[in-house]
Ligand SMILES: O=P(O)(O)O[C@H]1O[C@H](CO)[C@@H](O)[C@H]1O
């Protein structure tokens with residue numbers, strides 16, 4: 001039985017979203033944002049020379065059709081990407097109203113998001129009194145710290161000492177639909193923090209806040225450090241999605257990286273986590289060798305987004321793409337006859353753009369193992385339909401298979 005591998009390169013968009021004018025970074029609309037296209041341009045113009053050099057060098061992904069995808073999606077002729085593709089290539093357009101990770105992954109899995117997410121206002125306080133009171137009740141504290149939009153490292157350093165003094169949890173949010181709680185692993189207690197987030201999640205999910213995120217840290221003042229015990233309590237997809245369909249048909253589903261959290265751990269047979277994308281790629285290589293007949297492997301590589309997209313680090317983003325491209329060649333060489341591997345993304349995060357938020361873009365769809373030729377423009381839900389069709393699942397969702 002054939003197998004399928006989906007690899008989401010988090011935030012590796014290819015421009016051209018028809019509704020980009022309705023999404024913003026600071027006050028600038030996302031119209032024209034193009035993560036891959038602008039990185040390729042910056043490389044060609046010598047503006048991405050930190051730790052790497054020259055044209056964006058992605059032979060494996062170009063051979064599947066990546067260069068064609070950028071011009072298909074956005075009309076941009078990205079320099080150096082013109083190779084004759086050997087794979088199936090297209091660009092997918094999202095309909096969900098959020099340019100965030102859950103929206104993107106759910107829609108790729110056949111479930112567009114039918115609601116508007118709740119975002120907290122960029123004001124202080126960001127949270128209403130009833131919510132603060134509930135956090136205090138569950139935490140057993142007389143108050144909270146933060147109560148604003150913040151970057152996690154900055155607010156940990158700013159309020160960590162006060163947190164140790166008062167015992168109050170540090171609560172903050174961002175441009176995403178999230179409620180985050182940072183607390184010291186030893187002083188506040190890791191289990192207590194996780195329990196607090198778990199207990200708070202149903203209330204926030206009922207308000208359509210996508211995730212409650214525990215952000216434990218350790219160390220003393222001046223040397224606080226986040227630990228890898230981050231935990232996301234995410235709202236569940238409103239309908240069964242690709243991984244659920246596969247499991248319902250008795251297939252093994254491997255989730256690599258954040259995939260478990262993004263789907264509230266639904267539909268996952270085995271979860272493979274790591275401390276970095278390099279670890280996650282090792283899981284991917286191992287599963288290419290070892291995944292069961294008929295299995296679905298769904299992988300998210302988050303560092304493009306978290307380490308390079310949000311900080312607007314063009315060289316770093318280019319380096320990460322080039323590193324991944326080498327691993328992708330190794331990965332593809334391990335596939336067995338009948339397997340497919342599909343590379344895509346969940347949204348954009350153009351490192352040349354204004355602001356620090358995601359950018360609304362189309363995403364690449366590159367398929368190895370399914371012959372050669374243009375898929376053209378398609379829908380996010382067509383990814384799920386195509387993978388389900390390839391695996392021979394009984395449910396294929398609302399999309400149309402391009403395979
Ligand atoms: O700044 P840190 O705490 O890393 O938070 C980031 O991580 C959140 C979820 O991925 C985003 O919404 C952003 O707020």
Ligand SMILES: [Mn+2]
Nearest residue numbers: 010011101346
């Ligand atoms: Mn994402």
Ligand SMILES: [Mn+2]
Nearest residue numbers: 305306310358
């Ligand atoms: Mn992000």
